[in-house]
Amino acid sequence: MAARTAPMEQPAAPVVEMHGITVEYAGVRVLDSADLVLRPGEVHALMGENGAGKSTLIGALTGTVPIVAGRILVDGVPLTPTGVARSRAEGIATVFQESHLSPHLSVAENIMIGHEVRGRFGIRWARCRERAAAALATLGIEDVDLRTPLEALSPATKQLVAVARAIVLEPRVLVLDEPTSSLDEAEAAQLLGVVRRLRDQGVAILFVSHFLEQVFEVSNRMTVLRDGRVVAEYCTAEVERAELISKMIGEDIDALQALHSQRLSHHYAGSSQVALRATSIGRHGTLEPTDVDLVRGEVVGFAGLRGSGRTELARLMSGVERADRGELWLDGSRVQLRGPAAALRHRIAVSSENLRNEGIVAGLTVRENIVLALQALRGWTRPLSRAEQEAVVDTYLDALRLSHEDLDRPAGELSGGTQQKVMLARLLATRPHVLILDEPTRGIDIAAKLDIQRRVAKLAGEGVAVVFISSQLDEVVRLSDRIVVLKDREKIGELSNGPGVTVDTIVEMIAAELDGPAAGDAD
Amino acid sequence: MAAVAPEQSTTGSPGPSRPRPQESRLRAIARRLRIDRRYMPVVGTFVVLALILVIGGARYENFLSAGVLANLFINNSFLIVLAVGMTFVILTGGIDLSVGAVLALSAVSAAYLLDAGVPAAVVLPAVVLIGSVIGLLIGLMVHVFDVQPFIATLAGMFFARGLCFVIAPESIPITDETFVAIAGWDTWVGGQWRMTSSVVVSLVVVALAFFLLHYTQFGRTVYAIGGGEQSARLMGLPVARTKVLVYVVSGTCAGLGGLLFAMYSRSGYSLTGVAMELDAIAAVVIGGTLLTGGTGFVLGSVLGVLVLGLIQTIITFEGTLSSWWTKIVIGALLLVFVVLQRVLTLRRT
Known part of the structure; x- marks a missing residue:
């Protein structure tokens, strides 16, 4: 202990x-x-x-x-x-998280490059292939053609090739x-055996x-x-x-306690009108089939550790990633979402996990960043006039406590927290009915966090269906009306938030042994 | 589909626990013929080459004679050398626009030095070295100062071309006896097949490049950088050194190409080799090397040069066509090959 x-x-x-x-x-x-x-x-x-x-x-x-x-x-x-x-x-041999192999080279070349067996006439390929084959055999792979270019392999095999590359030199x-992020259970077990x-x-x-x-x-x-x-x-x-x-x-940092009590009193103003319903939505190797309802006026938290599938669920529900099973229903009618643009047309706004890196156009000013999505929604043939822009920007300026001086500065110059707020403002400007926020508060200071969380609470009050994803469970518990708990790419339960629910409740659910009884679906 | 199943079990190695990805019929044939899919673009170039030979042979008498084919190598030996150097650079994902101008600089320097009475034994290595030095400077610009290869080699191109005019604006004839003797040396292999010293040099360069690319760590690193610089770095490969060296290789090849061109034309003229870098790039691309780097073969580039040369020959045989038709055909062919490569890459992913 x-x-x-x-x-x-x-x-x-x-x-x-x-x-x-x-x-x-x-x-x-x-x-x-x-x-x-x-x-x-x-x-x-x-x-x-x-x-x-x-x-x-x-x-x-x-x-x-x-x-x-x-x-x-x-x-x-x-x-x-x-x-x-x-x-x-x-x-010291390392298998890095990001791919560090060469896609065009063959399996044998990838394993041996940098430490090829060399003779008087240069690299001895036959010997190299022998050693590569031996390393792969250790990992239980014997049916891969060593001459296949790496790019033709599945992600799992690639990952094992990377491991083979590391162990071929017999490191200390x-x-x-x-190493197991793209392996299935049997492959992971094999790798753990080697470990x-x-x-x-x-x-x-x-x-x-x-x-x-x-x-x-x-x-x-x-x-x-x-x-x-x-x-x-x-x-x-x-x-x-x-x-x-x-x-x-x-x-927990209890600076946000006040918000919590606010949220508790807000429970349960939800209209019980389902905005977005996902039925057994899933994708092979990404997420097991999952059911989730998003209700107007409600904040639903997705809780789980990184890799639990919380981000994947959000991406599937918003069409950022295509599901290969299950259905999406928007206001009672079935929809197919082909990408974030389609989602936006259906008034589903998504902020990605790497929102600041992917979402902010660093060269544009804050003002331009804010109206970007709205303009995209209207189409380029109907440009927003300056007055309309001012109106939109002003609305969110105060709500998110952005400063007026920052408006015409390039967004890239601002702090992470401010950029995050700009992104949120951009999403809000499209007046979404469903708002999905993946880690909207990561890496920003307490004050900015508080602003964003307040705004999220207020949005729910205005009838928006909100999904809130955060690795900080205290945030999830504080803001959510309902909490969907995920573990190992699967939804393991759903909690109705209330005075009895704390961070520990969720932690216990996740910590329960794999096939132990999951905490009951409180609904 | 059912007919395919028993075949798969015969080709598969013992105890396949992981199913092979679905194969198209074409790819299955390639596997049967033991053609690595990475060679497919080169095979494509070879087919085009054969096609041109067949068409030429059918249309014109004497087209398929040894003399014509031998001349193909003789007239293009300097381009082969340029294309070999260019292959190294393009394999890393870079580009070298300076080679045409460096070729001219090398040829002009050779003519100028020989004219000034410097012995050929000094001039020959010196002018090749000029190419290496310019290549080194470009390589350092690309690597140390992180300048785009396009810009760095463009600067190199203007620099070299400018130097040509500083040395000699007019054409200088070469009369040095040793040099003329070397340039004029030839041998007959197999009856009608004539090989000049330039052809021998170019073939040695090709063989050397093949060895470098496939049997040394330098060569493997060239391919790995083309597959992703960050990946190559994480694999612990000497990325920095290799990135500089490919431009040295290309520059050296351009220097040598200039020498071969001086032998070919028995003179040095500052306006030679204008846009020849584009011919070299075209040959490399037609030879199946991806402009994004990582895949390609030096032998493919040689085939690419031969395709270009053959098109030129056909236009000459045709007689009535303007020589600009060569450019049009090459342009069309280039387009076809680039689209073909695109299709191949798309099908992979």
Whole structure:
């Protein structure tokens, strides 16, 4: 239970020690004095929500991310990581989260590139293919043609090829960043088997996954990161899921308590008129078939950890991604949504998870950004007049507490929180009937968060059906009338929010064992 | 569909636990013939080449004679060398617009130095080196200062072309004995087939390039960069060095091409090779290399040059057509190939 537990047995001397690692991007501290120790024969899990700094820590180890402070020791000897080649030379092999293979090269070439078997007459391809085949066989793949270009393979096979590339050199330290994200259950089990076998051979393994059950299955030790800091270190055998999850998502900040009571009193003004209904909507490999109703005047929260399917559900319901099963009903009639533009015409507005990166046109002014979607909706043949623009912009300026001076500045120059508000204003300007907000408050300060949450509450009051997705469960609990809980790409339950529902209620639901009884559908 | 099923079980390796993706009939044939799908564009170029030969052979007497075909290599040896260098650059996803001007600079320098009495043994390596140095400068611009290859090589092009005029605005004839002897050397292989020193040089360059691209880490890195620079970096490959080196290779090839051109024309003239970089690019693209990088073969580029050369030959044989028809046909062919590539890439994804 206790953090910083005593060693399990006689611990082996660490292979890798990272002390006080600090990383900054453009002055923002994304990793703050993080420590990590990897021992041979141990699987060490790195846990944390999106943006907690997991990938940054891995980048620091492999030299793809420059560190501001801190030191890295390999076998007690200081290492200055300069790039992947350097860390590989130390026996540290990494499977990165993003694809890092070459799509046009063959399977064998991808596995062997950079460490080809060379003879007097250059690369010896026959030997290279032998070694590649051996590495793939370790992973249980024997039927892939080594000459196939990588791009012809399924995402799962690609991921396994990336792992094969890492283990072909027989590393001492193996770093796996989300290695199972595109694997199905059998493939993941196979990979976990390999991880265990390598561990037993004395390899030190750093394992990052957002699938909780896999982490519990395979890891010996775990380090929890939140907002760039190490918040806990556990022995896997001694930690409870609920404690781990609450460490990952963080303590409540009660500055928003007032809003909560407001929302509670608002319950339940919903008109019970269903705006958008999804019946067994799903997509193979993305989300199991799911039913959800969005009701006018109601805020529905999608709760779950990253990778639970909360974003995927939102994307399927709004037509951003095409569902391959299930139906969507809008105000009682069936609709097919082909993309966000079609959704917008049906008055469904969506903000994506990476909204700031994808949504804001950095070169346009705030004013132009706000009227963008409205203009798109009207069509380019009917431009908004300056007066109309002013009217629209003014409406949302005060509501979202945007400053007048910012209006004519390029949106790219503004802070993240302001950009987020501009995006919200843009969506609101289209007067949506259904508003889907995926992580609208991520990475912004408390004041901006409060503004956005207030606005969301007010919208529901005006009769809009709102979906609110956040990895901060306290936010979800505070704002939602109903909470849809997802885990491992499946909806595991639905809660009607009320005085009895807290963050813990949801945490318990998610933490319940895979086939344990899900908390009852309170409806 | 039912007829296909038993075949699949014979081609599949023992114990396939993962089903193969559905294959089209065409691809199934390719698999049967053991043609890697990556070679398909090159095979396409080869078919076009054969088609032109058949048409030419049917329409004109003596078209398929060894003399005509040997001349094809002799007249295009410098373009083959340029296209080989260009292949390296395009494989990384870059482009080199400077090669035509560098070729001219190299030829003019050779003529000027020989005219000034510098011995051929010094001049030959020196002018090739001029190309390498310009290539190095361009490579550094592209990599260190992150200048678009298009712009960096455009600057290189103006620089080299300008230097030509500084050295000599008029054509300088080459009379150096050693140089003329080397340029005039030839050998008869297999009866009617004549090979000049230029052809030998160009074929050696092709062989060397093939070895570099497929049997060294440098070559593999070239392909990997074309597949995605960030990916290549995450694989721990020497991206920076390789990116600079491809422009050095291309520049060196242009320098060598200039030398071959000087041998071919026995002179150096500052207006030679105008727009020749575009011919080289056309040859590479017709040879099946994707302009986005990552896929392509140096042998394809050689085939591309031969296709261009054959079209020129046909227009000459036709006699009544203006030589500008060459450009029109090449343009049309280029369009067809680019569309074909697009279709191939789309079907993959």
